[in-house]
Amino acid sequence: MKVSYQWLKEYLDLSNVTPEALADKMSRTGIEVEDVSIPETGLQKIVVGHTVEVVDHPDSDHLHICQVDIGEEELSQIVCGAPNIAADQKIIVALPGSRITGNVKIKKGKMRGQVSNGMICSLGELGFSEKVVPKKYAEGIYVLSKNAVPGDAVFPYLAMDDAILELSITPNRADALSMRGVAHEVGAIYDQKPVFPSFELTEDETDSVENYIKVAVENSEDAPSYNVRIVKNVKVAESPMWLQTKLMNAGIRPLNNVVDITNYILLEYGQPLHAFDYDQLQSKEIIVRHAKDGEALTTLDGEERSLTSEDIVITNGSIPVALAGTMGGLDSEIEEETVTVAIEAAVFEPISIRKTAKRYNLRSEASSRFEKGINPATIVTAGDHAAALIAELTGGTVVAGTASETALEIKNSVVSITLDRINGSLGTSITIEEVMVIFERLGFDVSEKDGLFEVVVPPRRWDIDIEADLVEEIARIFGYDNLPSTLPVSAARPAALDDKQRLIRHTRRFLEGAGLSQAISYVLTTPEKAAQYTMRESEATQLEMPMSEDRSTLRMNLLSGLLDDVSYNKARKNKDVALYEIGRVFYKEESRTLPIEEEHLGGVLTGSLLEKDWKGQPQKVDFFVMKGILEGLLAAYGLTEVITFVSDNKREGMHPGRTAALYLGEKEIGFAGQIHPLAAKAYELDETYAFELNVQAIVDAEKEPTIYEAIPKFPGMTRDIALLVDETITNQQLVDLIYKKGGKYLINVRLFDIYQGQNIEDGKKSMAYTLSYLNPTATMVEEEVSKAFDKVTNALVEEYRVVVR
Structure with a gap:
């Protein structure tokens, strides 16, 4: 909103207020002034x-x-x-x-x-x-008015010596989208009451508007108030310079005296008007209704538009002649030959106007005001003022009466507030007298009894409806700089991490030490990706108004987002990628309004963890590399229950022969394995491995206390064993049996070799283990280790029919 300082001075005494001081004061009271410019600067x-x-x-x-x-x-x-x-x-x-x-x-x-x-x-x-x-x-020089004096500076004639304040109006302060609204605001700031010049409307009592037009509104919600004035015998010509300069300084192009007056009233009152060439309406009836699907209208910009049933249109009883609140029709525009003008002053349903303006890309000064709201008390006054000005500047005559259809009830709103509520919200000690003065400066009628204020708010401030609005008004006029500044007071407490925070911090350190990098993916995704790799049955949680289809659903897994991240890297020639993410997934239950949030850990590995260097070729990641990372991480948690890996060949999206479910005791807490080749192809990935764990389940699980022990004083012993076993027997089965039969001094079992191929019969595999023994209180002797080792060997032969190699 561009505000003319000189125009503002017509309503208020600003003789002791500079434009810069005014701009600073307005910015400090809630309406930001982005710029103050004087057009003549530099000329x-x-x-x-x-x-x-x-x-x-x-x-x-x-x-x-x-x-x-x-x-x-x-x-x-x-x-x-x-x-x-x-x-x-x-x-x-x-x-x-x-x-x-x-x-x-x-x-x-x-x-x-x-x-x-x-x-x-x-x-x-x-x-x-x-x-x-x-x-x-537009194509030549500008001709000044006849009263311009040769040799005088041209700037005063063109109002270029004026200061233009550019206001940044927030949606809740649409009352300031007019000169009168700004005048009320400035008057409240400087404790002045604006004085608006009166106008004289002279009507031809021998002629009535009923002889020209009648109006009807099919649905009063579309147009709560619709009014038409008729001015006859007009002479369309160029506007006087005072009117042209006011429009140009406000950013509006002057066209002719009739259209310019409607724009002038728009700036003064904030009330959009529209002027029709009455004879081109070819009807004595105006009906406001919704358009029919496919109905055509050529607007003032020359574009023929196919309308929809969502558009409100002004019709001559049969065909549309204007898009309500947005743009008039070309066939009824004001031209040099126009002799009779129909002036429309109305208010339309704001949401419909916004949608229409957006649909046809016709956002204008008028539509922006209709969608934010206008002062209902000045709708008819603005139309009368426009009619009087048109009669004055065109030599026309105003026909008696107004054709009107209105269901609008114009009334003040009453809002109550107590002094304690005001001071409690602002932290001030404002007195009753100070509050009364502030409301009077704002132009609000107010009464007070025992600290309770009854505030009567005029229709021009339709944004004020509740207590908080009054508190804001008092704060603005009292001065934000005058509000006390205090620091929050709270009890000092020693800072400490809770169990969950410590576990997550440890997880980050461990995985980054293992070569993975942290990723942060979008919580919102597509419905299809949200349902991938889920660890429990759940419906998806959809947003009602998503920004896009790609961000419409809360995720129920971390892997789909990580796979997107890996795909993004691979498309940019980064083939070795290892990422992890700790974040929340969202499950929906019918018994709950809000979704259940569950903390998960996900990871994806592809390519190699090590770069090629002089030492040799890097080894590609496989299931066992990933499993080793997970085993190390889970072992560091110190869980009391055993973590087991169980073959899982039915998990959707995962390779059936290279996937395992992770169990903490009897409870499944996650899975790990290779992404199914078809799923990897959809993400344009090569061989890729992934895991996802329920972190919340690990946080809630019981853990062994951390015990620090001295380094053993006595040496341990090791034994290696190579076994020929059926390929259906898993490593976990063998390790569990070795620990079970290994005796109290067996402290570690490590698989160091797996072989299938030449010299190994079909259906068999060779697995080699190192068994470590340690007695913390004495040096171990050969007989102790051999005896324990023989028990393990015998147990393996009996249980799994292994052949010791």
Whole structure:
């Protein structure tokens, strides 16, 4: 919202307030002023000129030689190429040595042999945007009003000496999208009551609006108030300069006196209006309704639009003539031949207006106000003011009466608040008298009894509805800088990590030490990916209004996000990737409103953990590399119950022969294995291994206390054993039996070799283990170890029919 400082001074006494001070004060009270600009800044020696004589250049078919009165004793000769230059015009002249926009310096010179003492300027050469230059002067120079005095600085005539404040209006303060709304705001800041000039509406009592038009609204929710005024015998022409300059400084292009007045009222009241050429309506009836699907309307921008049933349209009883609150129709626009004008002043359903403006990319000054809200108390007043101005500037006559269809009830709202609530919220000690003064400055009627304020809020502040709104208003006017600053007070407590935090921190350190890097994936994903690799049955949790289909569902696993991350890396030639993530997954239960959040740990490995170097070739990761990392991590937790890996050939998305479920005692807490080749192909990955664990289950599980022991004083002993076993027998089965029969001094069993191939019969495999023995209280003797080792060998032969090699 661009606000003219000079226009604001028409309502308030700002003689002792500079634009910069006003901007600072407004920013401190809740409406941010982004910029203060004065259009004449940087321009020099630009004056009013009067073309006394204009003749064609003898050596050019488009240049003209102009004799211009610039307030000096002699006329100044200037060569000009503008197509609309003519004698007896008041024009803009840049004198020799002047500066125009872009810091361009104007010098004396010759054009095709003719002396040119300066330059006759267009508005664009003074810094006006092409979007605001009046249509009549878009291709040439600008002609000033007849009362401009030659030799005077041109800036006051064009209001370029005005200060323009650019306000950043938040959606809840749409009341400030008008000059009157800003005047009320500034008046509250400086304890002034704005005074708005009155207007006189003279009607032709011999003629009635009923002779011209009647209006109807099919659904009052679409247009709670719809009003039409008729002005006849108008003469459409160029607007006076005061009106043009106010519009241009606000960023609006002047078109003609009728349309310009509707835009002027929009700026003053914040009330969008629309002017129809009454004769082009070809009807004495206006009906506001929803469009029919496929119904056509050519809007003012020349585009033919196919409407939908969601659009509210203004019709002449049969066909649409305007998109309500958004843009008028081309067939009924104001033209030079227009003699009778129908002025629409209405309010429309805001959500529908926003959707229509977005659907057709027609966001405008009018639609933005309708969608944020307008002052219902000034709808009819704004229409009457527009009719009076049109009659004044066009020489027309206002027909008596208003065609109206309204279901709008205009009333003040009453909000109550106590002094204790105010001071409790703001931390202040404001008195009853100070609160009363603040409400009076805001223009609110207020009564007080025993510290309870009954505040009557006028319709122009439709954003105020609850106690908190009043607290905010008091804080703004009292001054945010005057609110006390206090630091929060809380009891000092020693900082410490809880069990879950310690476990997660340890997990990060361990996995990063093992060569994995932490990843953070999106919590939101697609419904298909959310359902992959789940560890329990659950429905997906969908967002009602997702930003996109790819981010519509809360994840129920970590692996799909990690696989996306690995795929992203592989597409960028990074083939060796090892990632882990600790995050939450979300399960849905019918008995709960909110989803269940569960902490998980996921990891994905592909390629190699080591880079190729002079020592040799790197080895690709496989199931056992991943299993070793997990075993080390789980062992470090010190769980009292045993962790076992159980073959799992039915898990969707995982390789049936290279996947294991992880059990903590009898409870499944996760899985690990190779991603199924078809699933890997969908992610454009090579051989990839992954795991996912329920961290919350590990946190809740019982753990052994940490016991620190001295380094053993006595040496231990080891024995190696190679076994020929059926390939169906797992490593876990053999290790469990070895520990069971190994005796009290067996402290570790390590698999160091697996072999299948030449010299090994089909269906068999060779597995070699190292068994470590240690007696912490004495040196072990050969007989003790041999006896324990023989028990293990015999047990393996009896249980699994192994052949000791």
